Amino acid sequence: MSRQTSMEPPVNTVGQDTVSVQAVRRQRLEGPVSGWNRMRRRLGTLGLVCVGVLAVVVLTTIFAPLIAPYDPYAGSVVDRHLPPSPEHWFGTDQSGRDIFSRIIWGARTSLIGPTVVVLVAAAAAVTLALTAVWFGGRVDAFIGRILDILFAFPNMLLAILAVAIFGPSLLTASIALAIGFTPYSARVIRSVALRERNLPYVASAQLQGISGFLITVRHILPNVRTQIFTGMTINFGYAMIDLAALSFLGLGVQPPTPDWGLMVSNGQASLLQGYWEQSVFAGLAIVITVAALGYVGEQLGGRRAAGRTR
Amino acid sequence: MSADLILEAVGLRRTFHLGRRSSVTALDDVSCGVRRGTCLAVVGESGSGKSTLARVIVGLESADAGEVRIDGAEVRPTTSRSRLRARAKLVQMVFQDPQGSLNRSLPVAATIDEMLRVHRPDLDRAERRARVLELFAEVGLTERHADARPTALSGGQKQRVAIARALAAEPEIIVLDEAVSALDVSVQAQVLDLLDRLREEKGLTYLFITHDLSVVRAVADDVIVMRRGRIVERGTVDEILDRPAHPYTRLLLECAPRPGWVPRRGVIEELAQQI
Amino acid sequence: MLNVEGLTLAVTDPDTGQETEILRGNSFSLGQGEALGLVGESGSGKSMTLKCILGIEPPGSKVGGSIELGGTDLLAASGEQLRKVRANELALIAQNPHGALNPVLHVERFLIEGMADARGIPKAEAKARAAGLLRQVGITDTERVLRSYPHQLSGGLLQRVVIAGAISGEPRLLLADEPTTALDVTTQAEVVAILDEKRREHGLSMIFVSHDLDLAAAICDRLAVMKDGAILEIGTPEEIRDRPKTDYTRALMAARPLLHPEGRAPVLPNGTETDV
Numbered sequence: 001m002s003r004q005t006s007m008e009p010p011v012n013t014v015g016q017d018t019v020s021v022q023a024v025r026r027q028r029l030e031g032p033v034s035g036w037n038r039m040r041r042r043l044g045t046l047g048l049v050c051v052g053v054l055a056v057v058v059l060t061t062i063f064a065p066l067i068a069p070y071d072p073y074a075g076s077v078v079d080r081h082l083p084p085s086p087e088h089w090f091g092t093d094q095s096g097r098d099i100f101s102r103i104i105w106g107a108r109t110s111l112i113g114p115t116v117v118v119l120v121a122a123a124a125a126v127t128l129a130l131t132a133v134w135f136g137g138r139v140d141a142f143i144g145r146i147l148d149i150l151f152a153f154p155n156m157l158l159a160i161l162a163v164a165i166f167g168p169s170l171l172t173a174s175i176a177l178a179i180g181f182t183p184y185s186a187r188v189i190r191s192v193a194l195r196e197r198n199l200p201y202v203a204s205a206q207l208q209g210i211s212g213f214l215i216t217v218r219h220i221l222p223n224v225r226t227q228i229f230t231g232m233t234i235n236f237g238y239a240m241i242d243l244a245a246l247s248f249l250g251l252g253v254q255p256p257t258p259d260w261g262l263m264v265s266n267g268q269a270s271l272l273q274g275y276w277e278q279s280v281f282a283g284l285a286i287v288i289t290v291a292a293l294g295y296v297g298e299q300l301g302g303r304r305a306a307g308r309t310r
Numbered sequence: 311m312s313a314d315l316i317l318e319a320v321g322l323r324r325t326f327h328l329g330r331r332s333s334v335t336a337l338d339d340v341s342c343g344v345r346r347g348t349c350l351a352v353v354g355e356s357g358s359g360k361s362t363l364a365r366v367i368v369g370l371e372s373a374d375a376g377e378v379r380i381d382g383a384e385v386r387p388t389t390s391r392s393r394l395r396a397r398a399k400l401v402q403m404v405f406q407d408p409q410g411s412l413n414r415s416l417p418v419a420a421t422i423d424e425m426l427r428v429h430r431p432d433l434d435r436a437e438r439r440a441r442v443l444e445l446f447a448e449v450g451l452t453e454r455h456a457d458a459r460p461t462a463l464s465g466g467q468k469q470r471v472a473i474a475r476a477l478a479a480e481p482e483i484i485v486l487d488e489a490v491s492a493l494d495v496s497v498q499a500q501v502l503d504l505l506d507r508l509r510e511e512k513g514l515t516y517l518f519i520t521h522d523l524s525v526v527r528a529v530a531d532d533v534i535v536m537r538r539g540r541i542v543e544r545g546t547v548d549e550i551l552d553r554p555a556h557p558y559t560r561l562l563l564e565c566a567p568r569p570g571w572v573p574r575r576g577v578i579e580e581l582a583q584q585i
Numbered sequence: 586m587l588n589v590e591g592l593t594l595a596v597t598d599p600d601t602g603q604e605t606e607i608l609r610g611n612s613f614s615l616g617q618g619e620a621l622g623l624v625g626e627s628g629s630g631k632s633m634t635l636k637c638i639l640g641i642e643p644p645g646s647k648v649g650g651s652i653e654l655g656g657t658d659l660l661a662a663s664g665e666q667l668r669k670v671r672a673n674e675l676a677l678i679a680q681n682p683h684g685a686l687n688p689v690l691h692v693e694r695f696l697i698e699g700m701a702d703a704r705g706i707p708k709a710e711a712k713a714r715a716a717g718l719l720r721q722v723g724i725t726d727t728e729r730v731l732r733s734y735p736h737q738l739s740g741g742l743l744q745r746v747v748i749a750g751a752i753s754g755e756p757r758l759l760l761a762d763e764p765t766t767a768l769d770v771t772t773q774a775e776v777v778a779i780l781d782e783k784r785r786e787h788g789l790s791m792i793f794v795s796h797d798l799d800l801a802a803a804i805c806d807r808l809a810v811m812k813d814g815a816i817l818e819i820g821t822p823e824e825i826r827d828r829p830k831t832d833y834t835r836a837l838m839a840a841r842p843l844l845h846p847e848g849r850a851p852v853l854p855n856g857t858e859t860d861v
Binding site: 355356465494495496497498499502521522523524525527528551552561562563564565566567568569570571572573574575578582 | 626627723769770771772773774775777778779781782796797799800802803804826836837840841842843844845846
């Protein structure tokens with residue numbers, strides 16, 4: 001109604017605008033610092049290393065046939081459990097297949113799964129959250145209830161249930177996990193979108209008779225994209241681990257398809273016999289990728305969120 | 311009410327229910343009128359209902375009872391887009407928070423362009439661009455500002471953009487909800503000057519919502535003083551500021567910092583008791 | 586008592602690596618029992634000056650010069666010394682009283698903690714003094730207020746509680762950062778009157794940061810006008826008002842909208858005229 005009830009009292013701008021803000025403003029009007037430089041500063045050295053790691057992983061998925069020295073499916077029992085050597089960098093597995101080649105090929109399935117999870121979950125979460133925020137009231141309450149129900153099921157349980165019904169496959173597991181991830185993302189997006197919804201620029205657009213859909217897509221969505229992207233990078237890591245676990249349990253990717261989670265699982269038996277190569281190298285691939293992704297997401301999302309408070 | 315009233319509110323009531331038992335009456339039988347080409351200041355503290363009045367008039371909030379008339383015709387609360395659009399052609403609003411008033415993901419010119427697409431469908435892309443720059447010139451901004459994002463502009467510049475956005479619809483009335491309250495005094499003075507000039511040039515009518523009595527003299531012709539959802543006093547600027555009748559108005563005047571002012575608890579408490 | 590010499594503050598933008606000077610070598614001093622108003626517009630550095638004195642400047646910034654409080658150089662002080670100074674000699678009244686109190690604790694706990702934990706007054710004694718403190722700042726229904734949570738009280742009432750907490754420690758220096766800016770005018774007048782009264786009663790020094798020249802003039806002995814990180818001039822409110830030394834001060838005063846530009850004063854009840 002007046003100053004005290006508004007979201008941020010006007011006085012914040014009166015008292016706390018600092019000189020540095022004005023300097024930055026001046027600079028922005030005169031021509032921005034290049035986006036790449038800003039990004040580099042945000043990431044820091046470690047962040048740049050992580051980006052490099054991720055780039056290598058992505059390139060690997062694309063050029064797997066060119067990089068992999070051996071056919072990931074072919075192997076001879078004669079060559080089983082060879083230790084790392086110049087011919088087989090990471091050694092061979094119980095079927096005599098080259099582990100290095102299988103990890104390279106496995107990057108594909110290991111990345112496709114989480115990508116599906118993250119995209120499906122983000123699409124569902126954004127739709128639900130923005131619908132709830134725009135209509136508010138009963139619609140908001142109803143969507144909130146649905147999310148509460150989904151929250152009640154642990155992700156893995158949901159995925160196991162889905163696999164039990166539709167049969168084990170990467171797609172089933174991914175979609176089931178996506179449903180499990182949706183409420184978490186939707187909650188976060190709803191809260192930031194709600195803040196946006198209550199800002200006067202939205203009210204102004206509404207007054208002009210612009211449709212709710214257009215206002216949501218044109219105005220609210222672009223202003224919550226940072227949170228959406230941050231959520232996606234973080235979810236990607238979780239999804240990768242969860243899918244690896246499902247494959248490990250035999251509910252996701254089916255052998256003999258090369259997949260990091262599956263390789264950890266397959267290597268388990270040999271691990272007891274002293275053949276550590278398969279599980280350890282596949283496990284390392286998962287850990288390094290997830291850590292790099294998490295760090296980059298944290299740096300970009302966290303810093304940007306902090307920079308936005310005035 | 312007499313014929314030259316361009317905007318009238320008659321018997322507006324609005325109660326907000328906060329919980330099962332508690333409710334706040336933001337508007338309690340509020341009637342007022344604004345003469346064409348003048349500025350009516352609505353003065354009050356938080357909880358006075360002044361912002362609710364503004365929101366009801368522009369159509370962001372609906373009233374429980376009473377009606378709003380523009381040019382003598384009743385405007386009904388509506389969610390119909392064509393009716394909203396028709397109302398927006400008559401009344402525009404400028405908000406308090408310069409930061410929140412503009413979409414920070416868009417260059418400010420795009421915000422104005424969106425308005426033109428709605429209200430001036432006859433213009434093509436190039437004509438809209440020309441009109442945007444024209445509007446920017448009117449509020450004292452240049453092309454350089456037009457292509458900037460809100461974060462690159464100062465509070466005063468953002469508020470100028472918000473005024474340009476209101477002007478884009480070529481309205482008759484602009485509701486200014488604490489539009490200069492968040493600005494530094496020097497910027498505030500410039501924006502008040504701008505508002506004054508625009509009113510004269512375009513024959514605009516203002517409804518100026520404020521908690522700050524000292525800006526009232528600079529902009530308004532008439533004043534209403536609100537407290538707890540009711541109008542406690544109304545009159546011309548000189549009447550209200552120089553010869554206040556209601557003890558609450560006197561209290562507000564006594565409490566407003568001014569040169570040589572000393573806050574005195576005794577005087578404040580005495581006035582408060584008379585209300 | 587407080588002596589600030591050549592205070593500078595530089596902040597580095599984490600994204601661009603560019604360094605910006607926020608305070609440009611400001612000097613001022615404050616006598617025992619004196620109130621100094623720091624006035625200026627956004628970005629003038631008035632709040633940052635307070636933050637430097639409190640030692641809560643933004644991370645990654647560099648402070649230069651010296652801040653001497655009762656013989657201790659705060660910029661050279663160890664963490665332990667600084668903690669002691671903050672507990673015993675300084676009290677902050679911030680803009681938003683809701684931020685000053687822990688939202689899940691009663692007002693009573695806030696007052697007791699201030700006395701007992703930071704200054705070692707026995708709990709029982711602190712408890713007994715809490716109600717008296719509230720009466721000092723003009724709160725009559727002390728029982729209700731003591732047992733309320735911060736969100737149940739209005740901003741004005743809460744700011745009085747904060748003032749009560751501030752004077753409870755008998756600090757030497759009150760630091761008030763736009764303490765009434767978030768309040769309604771009538772509440773502001775009351776809170777400012779109480780702040781002024783208590784400060785004088787207890788003989789405390791105060792730095793009062795405000796964007797409102799007239800407000801600061803009403804309760805301060807001297808005003809320092811700041812712009813872009815520099816103090817332009819320091820003088821009594823009368824000097825600043827009647828004989829401003831810089832064009833900026835003159836412009837700032839001219840920009841202020843006036844209730845009674847021609848010196849007309851409203852007629853108040855009981856025939857009292859407001860001083861104009």
